[in-house]
Amino acid sequence: MHGRPSGAGLRRIQVTEMTNERWARSLECSGTGESAELDAPAFLSPAGKPWLVRYDLDPAKGQAWRESLLLRPWTLWRYRELLPVRDFEGRIDLGEGGTPLIRLQRLGPEGVEVLVKEEGGNPSGSFKARGLSLAVNRARELGAPGVQLPSAGNAALALATYAAAGGLPCRVAMPEDTPPFLFERCRQLGAEIHSVAGTLVEAGARLAEIDDGFWMLSTLKEPYRVEGKKTMGLELAEQLDWRLPDWILYPTGGGTGIIGMHKAFDELEALGLIGSERPRFAVVQMAGCAPIVRAFEEGQTSAQPWENPSTRVWGLRVPQAVGDFLILDALRESDGQAVAVEEDRIAEMMGRASRLEGLDVGPEGAACLLALEDLRAADHIVPGQRVVVFQTGHPANYRES
Structure with a gap:
């Protein structure tokens, strides 16, 4: 398992901590x-x-920054110079980030090294903690009177968690068929809850009717969630001794993670820590809601909204992405792929991951493991390659109560 890096390969010199300078x-x-x-x-x-x-980046900063990481706690805040928070010492910090890479033993295709990036251990149980940590920290230090967003579930829970920790009023709107646990937990955290018939689109419209100055922290409608999500890419580089994998398979709703990791790799190159080679990204969506897959296959530069989205994989029921053009750019620049997974395969893969690997994967993670099989069957992924699969949320978040 790839957890905290050992520092192997670093020059044997005295390591000194850098200042709290913000780049x-x-x-x-x-x-x-x-x-x-x-x-x-x-x-x-x-x-x-x-x-x-x-950011203000150049290779002269890179080596000293890399060495300074050895002294820092294994959370996303170890990368503080590459984060926009102004008041680092006064930040809300619940220990987000620093998630393990777990090598599959029996579930992966023969000859392919498969590493699962297990994000379910984050505060609030999903990768959404990364982005909402940064967004709430910035909203708090820039004077927001309150924060809100529409959500399929996990983002609402993350927002409510960080707003509670930061003392900010919080409002979330979710489709009425979102698993009950998510409503219950958000309510326990003090959030104002709106249950809405329809999808994220209708949930967003409900919040737009309320004009009381709360800041909207929807995906890519503010600049800072992507900064939190990019730390997944920074962690991958560090955990793999600054050698990026051949593929990254990512369950894609709003796509902030792909955009963020693409950005992270460019920033690491500007610091002189990696070269110009990049992983190939694979967008993974559900067959009942696959706007990015359709746009990619049709050669479009943006994605049309998906009519009547239908999937019980809640995190992938996102009919339209604000950053669609950025996701498609990242796919094409990396010579990537886009895969739509059938709904009726998810439960079997969740069970197989438990039996063969001891992993408790959520439906989004199961979709990525199925996409791995599909990409191998199509010879896009081949033996000898290293593949990172994102397991983005703990399945306990989807329990009925």
């Missing part, structure tokens, strides 16, 4: 390149596109 410098529109002030409230750019944080 973040500005925001940049992902569509036009327009710049904006970093420490002012920001949502979508004037062009209606996501803002991305830009």
Whole structure:
């Protein structure tokens, strides 16, 4: 299992801690390149596109930064110079990040090294903790009166968790058929709950009717969730001794993780810590809601909304992604693939992962393991390659009560 890196391969020198200098410098529109002030409230750019944080990076900083990591706790905050938080010492920190890579013994295709990035151990039980930690920290230090978002479930739980820890009022809207545990837990955390007929689209519309100044922290409609998610890419590089895998298979709703990891690898290259080679990304969606897969297969640069989405894999019931063009760019730049998985295969894979590997995977993780089999069968993945599969949430979050 790949957990905390050992530091093997580092030069044997005295390691000294770096300062709390923040390398973040500005925001940049992902569509036009327009710049904006970093420490002012920001949502979508004037062009209606996501803002991305830009940093002051050069190879002269890279080696000292890499060595300083040896002294730091194994959470996402070890990468603080590559995060935009202004008040590092005053941050909300629940121990998010630092999740293990688990090598499959019997479930993976023959000859392929498969590593599962197990995100279910994060606070709130999913990878959503990474992005919402950063988003809530920034909202709090920039003066938000409250925070809100529509969610298929796990993002609502993460937002409620970090808002409670930070003392911020919180409001979430979820489809009415979201598993009851998620409603119950958000309510326990003090969030205002809205149960809405329909999907994320209708949940978002419900929140748009309320005009009381709460900041909307929806996927890519503010700049900081992607910064939290990019730490998955920073961790992968460090856990694998700065050699990236051949493939990354990722369950994709809003796609913040793919966009974030793509960004992380570019930043590591700018620091001189990796070269120009990149993993091939594979988007994994459900056959009943696959807007990115359809757009990729049709050669489109953006994805049309999926009509009447139908899947019980809640995290993948996302009919439209604000960052669709960024996801598709990352796929094509990496020579990646997009896979739609049939609903009736999920339960069997969840059981097989338990029996063969002792892993308690959620439905999104099971979808990625099925995509692994499909990509191997199509000879996209071949023996001798190293593949990272994201297991993004603990199945306990989907229990009935």
